Amino acid sequence: MAQEDLDQLKIDKTAIAPRSGKSRSRRFRVVGILLVVLAAALYFCGVLRPAATVEIVNVQQTYPSQGFTLLNASGYVVAQRKAAVASKATGRLVWLGVEEGSIVRQGEVLARIENADVLAGQNEAAANLNSIRTTLDQTRAELHDAELSFKRVKVLLSEGIVSTADYDSAQARYRTARAAVAGAEANIRAASAALDAAKVAVEFTYIRAPFDAVVLTKNADVGDIVTPLGAAADAKAAVVTIADMSSLLAEVDVSESNLEKVRVGQPCEIQLDAFPDLRFRGVVHMVVPTADRSKATVLVKVKFVDFDKRILPEMSAKVAFLSRPVAAGEQQPRTTVNPEAVVARNGRKVVFLVKDNRVVETPVELGAKIGDALEVKSGVKAGDSVVVHPGEKLRDGSRISIPEK
Numbered sequence: 001m002a003q004e005d006l007d008q009l010k011i012d013k014t015a016i017a018p019r020s021g022k023s024r025s026r027r028f029r030v031v032g033i034l035l036v037v038l039a040a041a042l043y044f045c046g047v048l049r050p051a052a053t054v055e056i057v058n059v060q061q062t063y064p065s066q067g068f069t070l071l072n073a074s075g076y077v078v079a080q081r082k083a084a085v086a087s088k089a090t091g092r093l094v095w096l097g098v099e100e101g102s103i104v105r106q107g108e109v110l111a112r113i114e115n116a117d118v119l120a121g122q123n124e125a126a127a128n129l130n131s132i133r134t135t136l137d138q139t140r141a142e143l144h145d146a147e148l149s150f151k152r153v154k155v156l157l158s159e160g161i162v163s164t165a166d167y168d169s170a171q172a173r174y175r176t177a178r179a180a181v182a183g184a185e186a187n188i189r190a191a192s193a194a195l196d197a198a199k200v201a202v203e204f205t206y207i208r209a210p211f212d213a214v215v216l217t218k219n220a221d222v223g224d225i226v227t228p229l230g231a232a233a234d235a236k237a238a239v240v241t242i243a244d245m246s247s248l249l250a251e252v253d254v255s256e257s258n259l260e261k262v263r264v265g266q267p268c269e270i271q272l273d274a275f276p277d278l279r280f281r282g283v284v285h286m287v288v289p290t291a292d293r294s295k296a297t298v299l300v301k302v303k304f305v306d307f308d309k310r311i312l313p314e315m316s317a318k319v320a321f322l323s324r325p326v327a328a329g330e331q332q333p334r335t336t337v338n339p340e341a342v343v344a345r346n347g348r349k350v351v352f353l354v355k356d357n358r359v360v361e362t363p364v365e366l367g368a369k370i371g372d373a374l375e376v377k378s379g380v381k382a383g384d385s386v387v388v389h390p391g392e393k394l395r396d397g398s399r400i401s402i403p404e405k
Contacts, residue, residue, distance in 0.1 A: 051399040052391070056354055057338045059376065059384040063279055064330035065269050066371045070261045071321040073300070075252030077272070079245070079313045080301075081211065084219075084238035087113055089204040090227040093220055098240060100218055104209040111239050113226055115205035122198035129191040136184035143177035150174040213242035216313065243313055248304060249285055250317040253297035262287060267325040268302050273316040277333075281305035281326065282319065335381060336373035341388045342366065352387040352394060353380060354402075359387055361396035 091113035098110050153170035156162040220226055220236040227237065250270050254262055268282035285303040292299070302319050304311060341351050342364065349366055352359040367375030380386065387394065394400075 051357070051401040052394060053403060054352075054359075054387045054394070054400045055389060056385045056402055057341055057388045059335060059337050059380045059382050059386060060373070061277075061333040061382045062336040062370050062373050062375075063269070063333050064370055065279070065320060065322055065326050067369070068323045069269075069320045069371070070323050071254070071258050072318060073252035073254050073321070074316070074318050075250060077248055077311060077313055077315040077317050078251045079243035079247055080249055081213075081244035081247040082216075082242070082313070083210055083213075084241050085110060085207055085210065086228060086238045087111075087204065087207050087226050088228055089113060089118075089201070091115070091205060091225070093222050093224050093226050093236075093239065096218070096220070096222055096239070098215045098218070100215055102215040104213055104215060104242065106209055106211050108209045109206050110209055110215075111207040111220075113205045113207075115202055118198065118201040118205060122195070122202050125191065125195040125198040129188070129195050132184065132187045132191045136181070136188055139177065139180040139184045143174075143181045146170075146174040146177035207239055209242060211242075211244055212246075213244045215240050216243050217241040245309075245311075246307065248311055248313065250282065250302040250304070250319055252300055252302065252317065252319045253292070253295060254300050256291060256296050256298060259287070259298055262300055262321055267322045269320045269322060269326065270302060270304065271318045271320070272311065273318075274312075275310065279331070280308065280311070284321070334367070334370060334375045335377075336370055337364075337376050337380065337386060338388050339369075339372075339374045341386045341390070342374060343390055351380060352390045352396075354385040354387065354400065357399055357401070359390075359394065359396070359398050359400055 093111060094114050095112040096110070098104060104110060150170040150173070153162055153167050157164065157167045218240050220239045224236050226239060262284060264284050264287060266284040268284060270280040270282040272278070272280070282302045282304055284300060286301040288299040288301065290299075291297065300319075337351065342349055344350075345361065348363045350361050350363050353362045362379050364379030365377040367377050369375070387400070
């Protein structure tokens, strides 16, 4: 049985008909045609097509004011009313009631230096004044009595009752009392002046705000020696530095060659580096009547139309000088694209949006021209990358390569 099973496993070579060379050649041609068709399909689909080298630009947010900007300049926000507040007396700082950012009002006490000695002097001057006032009351009483006595003696003298010597004595006493009152009144004025001086000395130990402001820096701490001139070793002159925030202006340098484009009252837009997405309304406040010969520039001061607490001194600022004020509908930014990135395909305006290493043909709805850019109402958003100068061979889905800059 085993031998019979093995015989059944043998291949009958007579059952296999030999293939002709003609059939084999036809099969190779079919496979070749299929490969060519597949390669052509992959090429037109972009798989085998070499990557096109393109230049790209970003879709941006552009403010309409850029379309009527005459000139741009940069500078800083500067407080026109600023003070380093110090004491007129020398002493140790014993109390400080403010810190950076504190809002202060005119006349408000910011700090105090030790003043026990001047307070004692003030109390002494007040006591002296009270004492002299009491003396004045006494001399006035003496004057009143001497005046009455003199009048009586004068009458009696006319009647021959008293002698001339008594009259002279009464008259001398009256004049002495009157001089004593005048001297006491002079002493009162002197004592009052001394008390005022003592009060001024006490007031010098209080450091007050000269105007409504915000504290910018704190330059001394409790325990420091403060002096008006700061000449002593380790002594502090200014205790705090304050600025009136309502006096903030943007100061920018304008080239002499562009000065004719600037005029007082001209509308402006101010951009701060701290808030790049915001634009503040401004107006030219002053063109400083002198030039910087080293830079060939003129300083221009631009006033903020609207007060904003976020605006701080010494912030970097860029000012756009405008040909006209910004209208109500022009305050918000618009999405814009380089006009050379927009092409016409099949009767539509399209851009080639870059996604990974390929482009996507994207229809866009265009708006008005803003400066050198075109407004895009739909199709792309700010931050998208699109191909600039797309060639006729660029198609939807084409692979691209971006040269390194």
